Every structure is written in C-alpha cells, then in structure tokens.
Amino acid sequence: MDITTELEGNILIARLAGELDIETVQAFREKVVPETERPGVKTLILNLNKVSFIDSTGIGAILGRYRFLEKKGGKVLLVGLKAPVKKIIKMAGLLEIMPEYSSEEKALNEIGEGRIA
Amino acid sequence: MDITTELEGNILIARLAGELDIETVQAFREKVVPETERPGVKTLILNLNKVSFIDSTGIGAILGRYRFLEKKGGKVLLVGLKAPVKKIIKMAGLLEIMPEYSSEEKALNEIGEGRIA
Amino acid sequence: MGNHAHISMLSRSNNVGLARLAAASFASELDFTLNELEEIKVAVSEAVTNCIIHAYPLEEGIIEIDMRIEGEELIIVVEDKGVGIEDVEAVLQPNYSTKEEHMGLGLAFIDSFMDRFELSSEPGKGTIVQMYKTPEKLKNRKEAIS
Amino acid sequence: MGNHAHISMLSRSNNVGLARLAAASFASELDFTLNELEEIKVAVSEAVTNCIIHAYPLEEGIIEIDMRIEGEELIIVVEDKGVGIEDVEAVLQPNYSTKEEHMGLGLAFIDSFMDRFELSSEPGKGTIVQMYKTPEKLKNRKEAIS
Ligand SMILES: Nc1ncnc2c1ncn2[C@@H]1O[C@H](COP(=O)(O)OP(=O)(O)O)[C@@H](O)[C@H]1O
Ligand SMILES: Nc1ncnc2c1ncn2[C@@H]1O[C@H](COP(=O)(O)OP(=O)(O)O)[C@@H](O)[C@H]1O
Numbered sequence: 001m002d003i004t005t006e007l008e009g010n011i012l013i014a015r016l017a018g019e020l021d022i023e024t025v026q027a028f029r030e031k032v033v034p035e036t037e038r039p040g041v042k043t044l045i046l047n048l049n050k051v052s053f054i055d056s057t058g059i060g061a062i063l064g065r066y067r068f069l070e071k072k073g074g075k076v077l078l079v080g081l082k083a084p085v086k087k088i089i090k091m092a093g094l095l096e097i098m099p100e101y102s103s104e105e106k107a108l109n110e111i112g113e114g115r116i117a
Numbered sequence: 118m119d120i121t122t123e124l125e126g127n128i129l130i131a132r133l134a135g136e137l138d139i140e141t142v143q144a145f146r147e148k149v150v151p152e153t154e155r156p157g158v159k160t161l162i163l164n165l166n167k168v169s170f171i172d173s174t175g176i177g178a179i180l181g182r183y184r185f186l187e188k189k190g191g192k193v194l195l196v197g198l199k200a201p202v203k204k205i206i207k208m209a210g211l212l213e214i215m216p217e218y219s220s221e222e223k224a225l226n227e228i229g230e231g232r233i234a
Numbered sequence: 235m236g237n238h239a240h241i242s243m244l245s246r247s248n249n250v251g252l253a254r255l256a257a258a259s260f261a262s263e264l265d266f267t268l269n270e271l272e273e274i275k276v277a278v279s280e281a282v283t284n285c286i287i288h289a290y291p292l293e294e295g296i297i298e299i300d301m302r303i304e305g306e307e308l309i310i311v312v313e314d315k316g317v318g319i320e321d322v323e324a325v326l327q328p329n330y331s332t333k334e335e336h337m338g339l340g341l342a343f344i345d346s347f348m349d350r351f352e353l354s355s356e357p358g359k360g361t362i363v364q365m366y367k368t369p370e371k372l373k374n375r376k377e378a379i380s
Numbered sequence: 381m382g383n384h385a386h387i388s389m390l391s392r393s394n395n396v397g398l399a400r401l402a403a404a405s406f407a408s409e410l411d412f413t414l415n416e417l418e419e420i421k422v423a424v425s426e427a428v429t430n431c432i433i434h435a436y437p438l439e440e441g442i443i444e445i446d447m448r449i450e451g452e453e454l455i456i457v458v459e460d461k462g463v464g465i466e467d468v469e470a471v472l473q474p475n476y477s478t479k480e481e482h483m484g485l486g487l488a489f490i491d492s493f494m495d496r497f498e499l500s501s502e503p504g505k506g507t508i509v510q511m512y513k514t515p516e517k518l519k520n521r522k523e524a525i526s
Contacts, residue, residue, distance in 0.1 A: 022283045055280055055340075088276065092339055136397065139432060140397060172422050237390055238389065239387060246383060248409050249383070259402075260398055
C-alpha cells in the first residue's frame with residue numbers, strides 16, 4: 001500500500017494505492033491516523049481511486065477515522081471508488097454517512113461552498 | 118490468454134494478451150498454429166504487447182512456429198515486447214533469429230519494403 | 235476428478251494476500267465473472283483475517299486453506315487450531331464481534347459473497363469455515379434448461 | 381522466526397499460475413524489485429511445469445511447494461513423487477532435454493534467475509528442486525558496509 005497525504009488548510013487529503021487489508025492497514029495507521037490528529041484538522045478526503053481491494057479491516061480503519069473526526073464536528077469524504085471497492089463500502093453502510101465524489105476537486109468544491117463542513 | 122488473429126494477404130498477425138505458459142499455450146496451439154498452416158502464409162507477426170509473462174513453454178511455442186515457417190521460407194516478427202517478456206525471449210536467443218519492432222505498422226513496413234520476406 | 239490445492243501457512247498479516255490471490259487463481263478454472271472472483275477474494279480474506287485476529291490472538295499458528303472444485307462448485311475450507319468459538323450462534327449475528335474495536339462484518343461478507351457457508355468450532359480446539367460457490371452464469375444456464 | 385507457507389496441489393497445467401502468484405506474493409515480504417519478483421515467477425513456473433511434464437507424464441500426481449524466508453533469503457523447494465531423473469548431471473547441461481520437442485531451457489532459467497539451486501532426484505521416487513534468492517539491494521548494502 002502506497003499512501004501520500006496533503007494538508008490544504010484544515011482539510012487532509014489522503015491518497016491510497018493498492019490493497020487495504022490487515023497487512024496494509026498498518027501503513028494507514030502510521031501515515032493517515034496521526035495526520036487526522038493534528039489540531040485543526042476536521043475534514044478527511046480519502047482518495048481510493050487506486051485502491052483495488054478492500055475488506056472489513058479496511059472498512060474498520062475508515063470508520064475509525066469517521067468516528068474520530070465526527071467528534072470534532074468533522075467529516076470523511078470518499079473519492080474515486082472503483083466498482084469492487086464501492087460494493088464493499090456500500091454494503092458496510094459507509095455511503096450512508098460519507099458522501100462520495102468522482103474527483104478531489106469536486107469534493108473540495110463541496111466543502112468550499114459550505115455544503116459540508 | 119486472449120488471442121486474436123488477422124490475415125493481411127500472406128501475413129498472419131496474431132495478438133496475444135495475458136500469460137503465455139503451459140496452461141495457456143493450449144490456446145496458442147488452437148488459434149495460432151492452424152492459421153500459420155494455411156496455404157500461402159509465410160510471415161507471422163506476433164504482437165506480444167499485452168503479454169505480461171512468458172516462460173520456456175511459451176518460448177517453445179514461438180520457436181515451433183519459427184521452425185515451421187522457416188521451412189516455407191518465411192519468418193516470425195516480434196512486436197511490443199514488455200521488459201520482463203523481452204528478457205526471457207532474449208535469453209532464449211530468439212532475438213538473434215526474429216527481428217523486433219515497436220509496432221505492427223513498423224513490422225508491416227519492413228515487410229512491405231522487402232527487407233524481410 | 236476435480237482440481238485440488240491446499241495451502242498451509244503461518245497466521246501472519248502478510249500472508250493474507252497470498253491466500254486471496256491463490257484462491258482467485260484456483261477459482262478462475264470455473265466460469266466465474268471478475269466480479270465473482272472479487273467476492274471470493276473478500277470471503278477468503280475475511281476467513282483468514284479471522285484466524286489471525288481471533289483464532290491466534292497471542293501467538294502465531296497454522297492456517298489451512300483447502301480448495302476444491304467438485305463438478306461446477308468451488309469449495310474453500312479455512313481451518314485453524316486456535317482458541318475456537320464459545321457460542322457459534324451468537325457470532326453469526328450481523329455486527330456481532332467479541333472484540334470491541336471490530337465490527338462483526340467479516341462473517342456477514344462471507345455470507346453475502348458465497349452461496350453458502352458453514353461455521354463449526356470447538357473452544358480450545360479450533361474453527362472450520364466451509365464456503366461454497368457456483369458461477370452465476372451456470373446457475374442461469376441450468377434454470378434456462380429446466 | 382521467518383515466514384513459512386506450503387502448497388500441495390495436483391499436477392495440472394492450470395495450477396501453475398497459482399504457484400507462481402503465490403510465490404511472488406510470498407517473496408514480496410523481502411525487499412525484491414519487481415524485476416526480481418518476475419524472475420522468481422519464471423523459476424517457479426519452470427520447476428512446476430517440469431513436474432507436470434516430466435515427473436507425472438501419464439497420470440496426475442501431487443506437487444509440493446515449500447516457501448520459507450530465513451533471514452533475508454527466500455527458499456523455495458518444489459518437490460514431486462514422480463518418475464525421477466536417471467542422470468542428474470546430464471539434465472543440468474543447457475539445452476538438454478529428454479523430450480524431443482522440448483528445449484532444455486527450464487533448468488537454465490532457474491539457474492539464471494535464482495542465486496543458486498540444487499537438484500536432487502531418485503529414479504522412481506521423485507525429484508526435489510531447491511531454489512535460493514536474496515534481494516540484490518541487500519547484497520549491495522552488505523557490500524557497501526564491508
Ligand atoms: N477463526 C476464528 N476463531 C475464533 N473466533 C472467531 C473466528 N472467526 C470468527 N470468530 C468470532 O466471530 C466473531 C465475528 O466474526 P466477524 O463477523 O468476522 O467479525 P469481526 O472479525 O469484526 O469480529 C469474532 O468477533 C470472533 O469472536
Ligand atoms: N521434476 C522432474 N522430474 C523428472 N525429470 C525432470 C524434472 N525436472 C527436469 N527433469 C529432466 O530434466 C530435463 C531438463 O529440464 P529442463 O531444463 O526444464 O528442460 P525441458 O523441460 O525443456 O526438457 C528434462 O528434459 C527432464 O528429463
């Protein structure tokens with residue numbers, strides 16, 4: 001799993017590539033979790049465009065960030081879900097609590113226009 | 118292994134996609150071999166652009182077509198070798214007897230200009 | 235006779251990918267769609283992950299993965315010799331987990347993605363998950379004929 | 381303790397891909413380049429193909445693939461209980477094949493792509509191919525230090 005993160009003001013963008021499972025969730029914990037814990041960070045845009053596989057461990061990691069940010073009044077936005085990944089995320093009920101966008105730009109626009117914040 | 122073939126006059130173009138090994142060589146035998154046996158066919162352009170893996174079984178299949186066509190005064194031309202595939206083909210000595218081109222067009226041009234025939 | 239392959243491996247996180255890939259490769263002999271192969275990958279991933287997290291929480295153990303094709307059916311059995319399950323009925327409830335930070339989604343995914351599955355376990359002895367799946371295409375064909 | 385996984389499978393052509401993928405997945409725990417992982421795939425493919433063609437020419441048998449990591453070294457052992465090899469020295473010659481339509485490239489590829497390999501066989505009992513490989517990066521690092 002390759003992970004890069006970028007801070008845009010109070011918005012954290014995390015881009016994941018590869019398979020998110022019990023092996024690679026470790027990288028998520030090391031690279032994404034501490035960034036969401038920075039003071040001020042409320043919104044996480046999770047770009048899963050290059051994620052080809054996810055299972056319940058990956059779902060657990062995303063949900064963990066959602067719960068953490070929700071307490072701070074924040075949100076998690078999902079970007080670029082491939083069909084197999086989307087199926088799992090949907091079945092787990094995540095799409096009911098996290099909006100989904102086709103690109104980072106669209107997600108950023110929504111936040112900018114204050115619909116989500 | 119996905120295989121498509123196309124006849125351009127006496128030139129057979131075969132396009133392979135996938136992994137060429139002991140499992141898939143069967144498809145090569147069924148789809149490519151009979152086409153090379155058509156009367157008149159002397160030249161085989163083998164497009165391996167979408168082949169991600171080859172082993173000695175695949176080498177054997179290609180060499181078999183070379184030997185068959187050589188007897189008819191023909192040739193095998195290779196197109197679009199990916200790095201790992203090229204390494205194996207080179208190690209097996211195939212590049213010493215079969216010219217390699219970056220595209221089908223270039224291979225066809227060479228034949229057209231009579232440098233190979 | 236149908237195809238057969240068996241994997242024994244240590245209960246390490248970095249072996250889950252191997253199990254999943256091997257299962258999808260084995261299954262591809264049958265006429266599964268890419269979508270169905272992805273479902274098989276998820277199911278195997280969940281069963282193997284459960285062995286790592288639940289069956290062998292403290293020390294590494296062996297996970298056995300048996301893969302068979304019988305007729306047009308894929309049968310995958312994941313077995314551990316770990317702690318076992320006290321109350322099998324309870325863990326089969328959706329969203330049930332004995333670990334606080336877990337969500338109880340694993341068995342639910344297996345249930346959704348395989349045609350059927352059986353869970354058998356003995357506390358202190360280990361757990362067996364048997365999973366069955368036939369390609370949809372084939373089921374449709376059979377229905378069309380009958 | 382190093383990682384360990386073992387595969388037993390029928391000597392069928394459509395299991396070669398499984399063996400190759402599993403080996404590459406297992407090997408990826410070490411710091412191999414993509415190029416080296418491809419080399420491992422070829423070596424495993426050749427060893428397993430030999431079992432299918434040579435060891436069990438008439439009827440299916442079992443192929444055992446043992447994969448270990450010891451320190452920074454990958455050890456893959458492919459074993460069959462097939463016909464065995466009469467003259468091990470002879471088959472190790474490049475371009476030597478006991479089958480007319482074959483080219484004797486398989487063992488040569490294994491030799492090129494792995495750091496070292498050992499072939500042992502007993503006629504009528506079976507054959508064992510042991511293959512070893514350490515990531516180049518690591519070898520360079522060690523040389524730089526010493
Ligand atoms: N192989 C196993 N060994 C022991 N317990 C298991 C095993 N598989 C599942 N369980 C039990 O079943 C429960 C539900 O499993 P699952 O649905 O995968 O959810 P989760 O893994 O999130 O807890 C687990 O919390 C655990 O108690
Ligand atoms: N597992 C095996 N069982 C029996 N014979 C084998 C085995 N592996 C290799 N051999 C023998 O070694 C020879 C050389 O093998 P190889 O270099 O792979 O070339 P090829 O497979 O093209 O013959 C084979 O022709 C065969 O006689």
